[in-house]
Structures are given as structure tokens and as C-alpha cells.
Amino acid sequence: MDKLKKLSNWFEERIDLSGIRKFMDKKVVPVHKQHFWYGIGGITLFLFVTQIITGILLLLYYRPAADSAYESVQFIMTSVRFGWLIRSIHSWGANLMIFFLFVHMFSTFFMKAYRKPREMTWISGAFLLILALAFGFSGYLLPWNKLAFFATKVGTEMAAVVPGVGNHILMFLRGGEDVTGATLTRFFGFHVALLPITTFFILLIHLVLIQAQGMSVPPSLEKEYNKNPKTMKFFPDFILRDAVGWLAVLGLLGVLAALFPWGLGEKADPFASAPMGIKPEWYFVFLFQTLKYIPGRILGLNGEALGIFVIGLGILFWVFVPFFDHRAQKNLPSKTFTVIGIVLVLYILVMTTISYFFSS
Amino acid sequence: MNLTDILQREDATLKKIEFIILVLSSFSIAAFAQQGGNKSTCIACHQDQDPPLSTPVEQLKTSVHNNPKLSCVGCHGGDPTAEDADVAMSKAKGFIGKPKPEQIPKLCSKCHSSATFMRIFNPNVPVDQYQLYLTSQHGILLKKGDKKVATCISCHGVHDIKKADDPTSPVFPANIADRCGKCHADADYMQGYSIPTDQLSEYKKSVHAQTLYKKGDLSAPTCNDCHGNHGAMPPGLSSVANVCGTCHLVQSEYFSTSPHKEAFDDMGISECEACHGNHAIHRTSDQMIGIDEKAVCTQCHDEDSQGFKTAAIMRNGIDSLATEISMAEAMINKANQAGVEIQDKALNLPNSKDALIQSRVLIHTLSTEKVGEKIKQGLKAATKALEIGRQALKEVGHRRNMLIIMVVLTLLVAGFLVLYIRFREGNDAR
Numbered sequence: 001m002d003k004l005k006k007l008s009n010w011f012e013e014r015i016d017l018s019g020i021r022k023f024m025d026k027k028v029v030p031v032h033k034q035h036f037w038y039g040i041g042g043i044t045l046f047l048f049v050t051q052i053i054t055g056i057l058l059l060l061y062y063r064p065a066a067d068s069a070y071e072s073v074q075f076i077m078t079s080v081r082f083g084w085l086i087r088s089i090h091s092w093g094a095n096l097m098i099f100f101l102f103v104h105m106f107s108t109f110f111m112k113a114y115r116k117p118r119e120m121t122w123i124s125g126a127f128l129l130i131l132a133l134a135f136g137f138s139g140y141l142l143p144w145n146k147l148a149f150f151a152t153k154v155g156t157e158m159a160a161v162v163p164g165v166g167n168h169i170l171m172f173l174r175g176g177e178d179v180t181g182a183t184l185t186r187f188f189g190f191h192v193a194l195l196p197i198t199t200f201f202i203l204l205i206h207l208v209l210i211q212a213q214g215m216s217v218p219p220s221l222e223k224e225y226n227k228n229p230k231t232m233k234f235f236p237d238f239i240l241r242d243a244v245g246w247l248a249v250l251g252l253l254g255v256l257a258a259l260f261p262w263g264l265g266e267k268a269d270p271f272a273s274a275p276m277g278i279k280p281e282w283y284f285v286f287l288f289q290t291l292k293y294i295p296g297r298i299l300g301l302n303g304e305a306l307g308i309f310v311i312g313l314g315i316l317f318w319v320f321v322p323f324f325d326h327r328a329q330k331n332l333p334s335k336t337f338t339v340i341g342i343v344l345v346l347y348i349l350v351m352t353t354i355s356y357f358f359s360s
Numbered sequence: 361m362n363l364t365d366i367l368q369r370e371d372a373t374l375k376k377i378e379f380i381i382l383v384l385s386s387f388s389i390a391a392f393a394q395q396g397g398n399k400s401t402c403i404a405c406h407q408d409q410d411p412p413l414s415t416p417v418e419q420l421k422t423s424v425h426n427n428p429k430l431s432c433v434g435c436h437g438g439d440p441t442a443e444d445a446d447v448a449m450s451k452a453k454g455f456i457g458k459p460k461p462e463q464i465p466k467l468c469s470k471c472h473s474s475a476t477f478m479r480i481f482n483p484n485v486p487v488d489q490y491q492l493y494l495t496s497q498h499g500i501l502l503k504k505g506d507k508k509v510a511t512c513i514s515c516h517g518v519h520d521i522k523k524a525d526d527p528t529s530p531v532f533p534a535n536i537a538d539r540c541g542k543c544h545a546d547a548d549y550m551q552g553y554s555i556p557t558d559q560l561s562e563y564k565k566s567v568h569a570q571t572l573y574k575k576g577d578l579s580a581p582t583c584n585d586c587h588g589n590h591g592a593m594p595p596g597l598s599s600v601a602n603v604c605g606t607c608h609l610v611q612s613e614y615f616s617t618s619p620h621k622e623a624f625d626d627m628g629i630s631e632c633e634a635c636h637g638n639h640a641i642h643r644t645s646d647q648m649i650g651i652d653e654k655a656v657c658t659q660c661h662d663e664d665s666q667g668f669k670t671a672a673i674m675r676n677g678i679d680s681l682a683t684e685i686s687m688a689e690a691m692i693n694k695a696n697q698a699g700v701e702i703q704d705k706a707l708n709l710p711n712s713k714d715a716l717i718q719s720r721v722l723i724h725t726l727s728t729e730k731v732g733e734k735i736k737q738g739l740k741a742a743t744k745a746l747e748i749g750r751q752a753l754k755e756v757g758h759r760r761n762m763l764i765i766m767v768v769l770t771l772l773v774a775g776f777l778v779l780y781i782r783f784r785e786g787n788d789a790r
Contacts (some may be wrong), residue, residue, distance in 0.1 A: 004423065074701060076700065078701050084700070084701065085701075087757075088699075130638075223742065236784075237781070240777060240781050240784075242508065243557045243777055244774050244777050244781075245779060247770050247773055247774040247777070248770075250770055251766070251767050251770040251771065251774075254763055254767060254768060254770065255763060258759050258760065258762065258763035258766075259699075259763070260697075260699065260702075261699030261700070261759075263699065263701075264701055268375060357504040
């Protein structure tokens with residue numbers, strides 16, 4: 001302990017850490033019936049950190065070219081010590097991170113945590129979700145296997161239906177007219193440079209806002225909470241509880257990676273025909289299924305383009321929902337938005353289930 | 361005059377010549393096309409009739425002969441410009457009506473044996489069909505006065521003749537067997553020819569038919585690939601191997617160097633057919649070789665013969681390689697299903713499978729040394745693949761053990777954390 005104290009003093013003599021220590025001492029987290037949900041964001045952040053670590057390790061061997069990407073991933077899986085584990089954790093971790101992101105998003109939505117003064121926290125979080133989906137979409141192609149190749153082909157094709165600029169977006173995403181090695185190199189660039197740096201800054205804003213504004217108490221519990229405010233210290237009480245959650249997720253990742261190692265599949269062949277029943281990653285499936293139900297022409301307009309436009313409007317509404325939910329802004333119950341949230345959750349579940357179990 | 365002037369003048373002269381050629385060729389094509397292109401009174405009249413008189417007009421619409429350069433008179437004679445039906449279809453105008461079977465080959469050959477005429481439509485089209493037909497069993501019998509035998513129209517149709525690569529043509533590869541079977545599978549029709557009528561049903565059981573119909577592989581043999589088409593004849597005893605050898609080249613070569621070749625020739629046994637059959641050629645299997653009941657070798661070789669011993673040695677070798685491969689394959693698949701990627705799977709297993717296929721083909725040499733050498737190569741690769749599979753399964757075990765240790769460690773740390781949190785809470789409460 002003496003050594004630790006000495007080390008702390010050494011730093012203290014050089015940098016004034018009293019402000020941070022004071023903040024850490026003062027920082028508390030509300031304790032109430034639903035405070036369990038506060039931990040989900042931490043789990044998502046923990047998974048993001050595992051993604052960075054495993055991603056850097058994969059980078060040591062991965063080669064982003066059409067003629068060597070698949071082989072390099074195969075090499076990681078077969079010849080690199082614990083390569084299979086690192087890749088499986090990276091792939092499973094990505095999926096778990098997006099799952100927890102959705103859970104975190106809906107929990108904050110239903111707890112109306114987006115109301116004043118936390119509008120910017122919500123918006124930065126919504127951008128982080130979009131960035132995570134972009135991470136997933138770009139990373140999916142990197143092993144250059146058959147399924148990823150065709151899923152990327154279908155996914156990028158959707159961009160082409162945007163009137164006017166669609167073709168330019170398609171060309172930008174693909175680096176040409178078709179999904180080729182140029183697309184792979186481009187997606188690699190997005191995945192390891194553009195998206196991480198953007199995420200870093202938005203995540204920083206998100207975390208600073210959370211630390212500065214503290215946790216929001218749901219309006220339904222606010223009166224009761226204000227009568228008898230109960231809190232716990234962020235450091236170390238809340239962090240220790242968070243750590244239990246992180247360990248549980250780490251254990252889950254280990255189980256998934258060892259029992260269901262992420263497969264590699266067949267190498268992509270641009271001249272082969274697309275495999276039957278091709279689907280995007282599970283988190284895009286509800287949108288994919290929605291587009292399948294939209295007729296080719298609606299009132300003389302391109303149905304798919306119209307569908308994508310409406311989905312785009314929906315996403316915009318969701319990102320800026322704090323400004324639409326006026327009742328929540330006034331700390332009043334806003335049942336309409338709770339119903340919207342429930343309908344959206346049910347819609348995602350139903351569409352995903354239909355796509356996996358009842359659709360060809 | 362400098363070089364540029366000379367070139368410009370030559371260019372102008374060339375352009376003039378080009379123009380004259382263009383004008384002259386336009387006139388000649390127009391004149392030629394008019395011969396057949398004029399409105400035919402045959403069609404004008406027949407299309408207004410009830411079937412069957414209008415049927416040829418309907419059928420001609422999808423026929424390869426529906427070409428402005430051709431007209432009905434080419435086959436039927438007569439005058440297509442005459443308005444009066446009696447004049448148009450008069451003997452004086454060369455009208456022959458419905459050609460008789462014995463007239464048909466000659467009639468078709470009028471155009472199809474003329475390289476000059478056929479070149480107008482397709483310079484690559486063969487013009488020897490009539491000559492070949494005359495050498496065929498059909499042609500020979502027709503010459504002898506047999507009017508039941510097949511002529512051109514029996515296979516190609518009459519007014520609705522289509523190109524052989526048109527899937528609706530009766531001579532499209534997938535339709536040929538049924539077309540031949542129309543006569544050859546009809547026991548009543550074939551009465552008096554003293555040849556079997558089960559060829560079609562037998563063929564449809566064959567590996568060739570399965571490849572053609574189920575896999576849709578149009579290169580798979582059908583009747584005409586072995587018997588010839590226009591010169592159709594049953595292949596003679598000595599030529600069966602040559603027929604099979606056109607596709608099964610390696611097997612044929614191996615057979616011709618084997619002791620069987622001389623022995624079969626001496627005994628008058630047809631080569632490939634003796635073991636594989638003819639129309640109902642089944643997919644080969646390892647059971648065909650060896651000394652058990654299903655083996656074809658025991659049909660001729662008794663227990664004391666060298667052939668019997670050779671068959672047993674070859675079968676044992678093949679069985680041992682096939683068993684080793686299936687064991688390696690099962691092991692690698694099991695490891696794959698458990699999530700272990702095997703990079704080497706693309707090397708040893710396919711190599712051993714190739715060796716198995718090659719040793720099965722080498723059987724035709726009857727050389728135990730050659731077959732043995734190939735089996736040895738295959739076994740080497742299969743053993744390596746088996747070892748890789750074993751290692752992969754071992755790896756699965758390691759991973760499971762690692763998982764247990766990791767989960768236990770994680771739970772322990774989480775447990776300590778929970779205890780520590782409670783300890784802190786207890787202290788705070790005090």
C-alpha cells in the first residue's frame with residue numbers, strides 16, 4: 001500500500017489530480033427500482049473495448065485484398081495461436097455489442113432519459129448506434145466469403161435507389177460498379193480508420209455528457225425518488241457492479257467462441273451465382289424483410305425507393321425524438337411515445353422472426 | 361505530286377469502287393430474295409383452309425425452313441405464282457404432292473448435299489448427311505424397298521423442322537432417345553426386324569441417361585453418339601471399344617494395353633460391353649471388381665486362375681484406400697462441425713480422392729503394380745488427412761478444456777467481486 005501511495009504522491013506532485021478525485025468522490029448514481037438498466041451502457045462500452053483489442057490483434061495478420069483476405073483469415077483461424085479465439089470473440093463480440101446497444105437504446109427510450117437536459121446524449125447515442133451498424137456492415141465483408149460478398153452486394157444495391165445521388169453513393173461504397181477487391185479495401189478503410197475515429201469523438205461526447213449530467217431518473221419514479229433520494233457512489237460501488245456484468249459478458253463471449261466458433265464459409269467467387277435465401281446480418285433483417293413487402297410500384301413511384309425514404313424519415317424521427325416528445329420534456333407521462341416504442345420493438349421482433357422462420 | 365496527294369487520290373478511287381460494289385451487291389441480293397420472297401399462293405390458299413390442309417402453314421412459322429429464300433415448291437414442286445390452284449398444283453408445273461418415303465432422302469439432299477447452296481445459310485453446316493444415310497441400316501433397307509424404315513422426316517419432322525440445338529427439336533440431345541424409341545421401342549412396328557425393342561427402357565436406366573436427363577448434361581451420350589446419326593448402324597464387335605473410347609479415352613487406352621485385349625479379341629467378346637453392358641450401362645462401383653458375387657471378374661475367372669488373384673488384390677487395395685479416405689473425411693467433417701477450420705483439408709483429402717479415382721481407372725490395365733502404386737500414393741495422402749483430422753479433434757478437446765477453465769476463472773472473479781461489494785456495503789451500513 002505504501003508503494004501505491006508513493007506512486008500516487010509522485011503523480012500528485014507533478015499533476016494536480018484533486019479535481020478528478022473530488023469529482024470521483026462526489027459522483028453518485030440514483031438507486032431505484034429500475035437502476036439495473038444503467039449497467040447496459042457499460043456492458044456495451046466494455047464490448048466496444050474488446051472489439052478494439054481483438055480488432056488490433058486481427059490486424060496483425062489480416063490482409064485487405066480480394067486474393068488474400070480469405071486466406072489471411074483462414075490463416076488466423078488455423079495457424080495463429082489462439083487466432084480462432086480472437087476472431088470468434090471479435091465476431092461474437094460485434095453481435096453482442098449491437099444487441100446490447102439496442103437494449104441500451106430501448107431502455108433509455110422507455111425510461112425517457114432523452115428529456116431535457118439530455119437531448120444531446122440521446123442524439124450522440126443514436127449516432128453511435130448508426131456507427132455500430134456501419135461497423136457491422138463493413139466488417140462483415142472483410143473475410144471475403146461467399147455469404148458476405150452477396151450480402152454486401154444486396155446491401156449496397158439499396159443505396160442505388162436513392163433518387164439523383166443513388167448511383168454516386170453506390171459507386172462511392174463499392175469503389176466501382178460492382179463489389180470487387182476495391183470494395184473490400186474501401187470497407188477495410190471504413191472499418192479500421194474512418195469509423196473508429198468518428199466513433200471515438202462521438203463516444204467521448206456521449207461519455208462526457210453522461211458524466212457531467214449524471215443518470216436520469218425515469219419520470220414515473222421521479223416523484224417517489226425525490227421524496228427519498230437514494231444513491232450509490234459511482235466510484236467504486238457502481239463500477240464494481242458494472243464489472244460483475246462485464247465479467248458475465250466476458251464469460252458468455254468465451255462460451256460462444258468455444259462452443260460455436262465463428263465459421264469462415266466458402267471463399268467469395270464473383271462469378272458464382274448467389275446462394276439461396278441470402279440475408280443480411282440479423283440486425284438489418286427487419287429492414288430487409290420490410291423492403292420485401294413493399295410493392296415494386298406505389299402510385300407510379302419506385303416502391304423500394306419510397307420504402308427506403310420512409311425508413312430514412314423513421315430513423316430521423318427516432319434520432320430527434322427528444323424534440324417531438326413534448327410531454328416528456330415537461331416531465332409529464334408520454335404514453336404515446338411509450339406505445340411507439342413498444343410497437344417498434346414488436347415490429348422488429350415480428351419481422352425478424354418472419355424472415356428467419358417463415359420466409360424463403 | 362507528293363505522297364499525301366497520291367494517298368488522297370487512291371483513297372478517292374477506292375471509295376468509288378466500294379460504292380459500285382455496294383450498289384451491285386444490293387441489286388443481286390434483292391433479285392435473289394425475290395425468288396422466294398414473292399407472296400406464295402400455296403400459303404395464301406392453305407392458310408384459309410381447315411386443318412390438316414392449313415397445318416403446314418402453321419407449322420412452317422416456327423420451322424428453320426421459314427426463310428424468304430425457300431418456298432414450298434422446293435419439296436412439293438408446282439407453281440407458287442399461279443393464282444389457280446389446279447394450275448399451281450399441276451403435274452405440268454412439276455407438282456409431286458406429298459413425297460413418298462423412298463423419295464424423301466433424295467429430295468432433302470437436293471439442298472442439303474449442295475455445299476454451294478447450304479453455304480448461303482451456314483458455311484459450317486455438314487453436307488454429307490445423304491451419303492451417310494445411304495450407308496446406314498435405314499438407307500440400306502430403304503434401297504431394298506423397305507418403306508417402314510426411318511428417313512429424314514422420321515427424325516427431324518416435316519413442316520416444323522427445327523435446328524438440332526433447339527430444345528423443342530426432336531433431334532435435340534435430350535429428345536433423341538425418345539425419337540429413336542418411337543420406332544425402336546414399338547414392338548409391333550419392329551416386328552419382322554428380329555432386333556430387341558427394350559433399348560429405350562434399358563437406356564433410361566443407364567448412367568448416361570441419368571447424366572443427360574437429371575444433370576442436364578447435354579454432352580452425355582444418347583443413341584446417336586454410339587450408333588451414329590445419319591449413318592446409323594449398330595457398332596460391330598470390334599468397334600464397340602472405339603465408340604466408348606471416344607469419351608472414355610484413358611480407360612480405352614489402358615484396356616488396349618491389357619492382357620484382356622488379346623483374350624477378348626480371340627474369344628470374340630465385345631470389349632467394354634462384356635463387363636459394363638450396352639444400353640443399360642450402370643454407374644460403376646467397386647463391387648464390380650473382385651471375387652465376390654457381384655464382381656464381373658468371376659463371370660470368367662475361376663478360383664485357381666491368375667485373373668481371380670489379380671481381381672482380389674486390386675479390390676483389396678481399392679477397399680483399403682476408400683476406407684482410409686472415408687475415415688479421414690468423417691474425422692475432418694466432425695472437426696469442422698465443431699468449428700475447427702482445417703487449412704490443409706484442401707490438399708491431402710482431394711489428392712487421396714484423385715488417387716482413388718485414378719486407381720479405379722487403372723484397373724483396366726490389369727496391372728497390380730500400377731494399381732498398387734497409385735493406391736500407395738492415395739494412402740499416403742489419406743493417412744496425412746486422417747492425422748490432420750485427429751489433430752483437429754484433439755484441438756476441439758483442448759478448446760473445451762480451455763473454456764471450462766476460463767468460465768470457472770471468470771465466475772471466481774465475479775464471485776469475489778460480489779463478496780467484496782457486500783463487504784463494502786456491510787462496512788458502510790456500520
